[in-house]
Amino acid sequence: MSDPTARILRLLSLLQTYRHWGGSELAERLDVSPRTLRRDVERLRELGYPVDTTRGTQGGYRLAAGAKLPPLLLDDEEAVAIAVGLRTAAGGVAGIEEASLRALAKLQQVLPPRLRARLNAVQDATVPTVFASRGPAVDADVLVAIAQACRGSEQLRFAYTGHDGTETSRLVEPYRLVSRGRRWYLVAWCLQRADWRTFRVDRVQRPFANGVRFPPRELPAEDAAAYVAQALRAVPNRPRAVVRIAAPVEQARAAVWPGMGELVPDGPDNCVLHATGDSVDWLAVGISMVAATSGLRLTVDGPAEVLEALRRLGDNAAALADGRAAAPV
CATH class of the missing domain: 1.10.10.10 (Winged helix-like DNA-binding domain superfamily/Winged helix DNA-binding domain)
Known part of the structure; x- marks a missing residue:
């Protein structure tokens, strides 16, 4: 050149x-x-x-990261992708919504007319939906530090607070970040445990990439999202439900989000979803969404608290349809 x-x-x-x-x-x-x-x-x-x-x-x-942000070089597709991403700020990340709008305003000022027209077309055709998060927010700096270590295949050291509140020091080979509902998870090879682990990012503090690079390992799952779903199903005391679906497992798999749980065949024309969720109410919402959008016939075997949550959800939906105020869940 x-x-x-x-x-x-x-x-x-x-x-x-x-x-x-x-x-x-x-x-x-x-x-x-x-x-x-x-x-x-x-x-x-x-x-x-x-x-x-x-x-x-x-x-x-x-x-490397510098003291100031120099000009970025973006091609057309990258510029539009960033603008669209800024329109839907990452859920569960502390303080990112306002910063996203400021960055979007600056980017729109310098976009050439042909790209601005493409972005406006996407914006005009999109209705953003925002769900209030009850879970702890993730620190944006922590998220970026982890992402950079994943991208650079660098060992990452951080302090991690476990379920019992105990803080430990971890040294890992980071693999991927997974956004699941209201939470973010890091999938990594833990050097202390010599095994794959998932870490909730809201419990990670003071992440530091030590510069030691490593060759990628083979993940024992189809992808990082599947591994997180598999790991969460193994967590004790997590809300669960058994959902019977009157459809072959291949047909149900196209309608059920993989993160909801494990689908297993139950004869040639039926299957069972062993569903899990962050809470009983969110589990009920997920089951209701599958029932409402899939066109499949679902039967929930239990447990009782999930059945009660589904009843509350139905009562609230009926109240809203009748113009009455819904009861808080």
């Missing part, structure tokens, strides 16, 4: 993925010599981009 300006912009675009780039790999991508690459990196530093350099056989470059 002979044009210096285009080459530096391309270098910046690669570095802004926030992964570690080997020097030879980066030079090959840009079709330049290692000497030219070093010169281009110095030019980025002069422009305010903090590029870290590591030496040795595993040496290379990485864009």
Whole structure:
């Protein structure tokens, strides 16, 4: 790539993925010599981009966090994706809604007309739905620190508060973050336990990536979301319900959100959902949503507290339909 300006912009675009780039790999991508690459990196530093350099056989470059935010290089799809994401601020993250609106206003000011038209089309066709969260909010800085460690495949150390309130120090190889309803979970290989673990992010404090990189391990599940669902089903005293569905398991699987629980066949034309939830009321809401949107016939075997929650939900829905005030749950 002979044009210096285009080459530096391309270098910046690669570095802004926030992964570690080997020097030879980066030079090959840009079709330049290692000497030219070093010169281009110095030019980025002069422009305010903090590029870290590591030496040795595993040496290379990485864009680090700086004292100020330099200009970002976004292509059309990235700009629209960010704007759409800002319109629906991450649920359960403390203080992010107002910051998202400020960032969206700044981004809209600099979008070219063709991209602004695409964003407006999405906004006009979308009705956001906000659910009040009763759970503890996640600190945005903690969430970002974990995400960066996942992206960079760096070991992460943090303080973790368990169910009994005891704080322990954990050293993990972070794999993925999973947003599940009102809560965020980290899926990671725990070096102290030598096994896979899930961690509630609202219980994580003082996360610190120590710079030690690791090769990815094979997760013993289809994906991180499936692993979290599997781990939560094993938590004792978690609200549960047995739901019988008059449909083959393949048909039910298309209508039931995987995080609700485990679907198992019950003969060729029926299946059973072993459902779990953060609370009895949220479990009742989830079951009701499946019944209302799937067109399938559901029967709930119990337990009694879930059946009672379903009755309250039905009574409140009937009251609202009749113009009466719904009772608090």
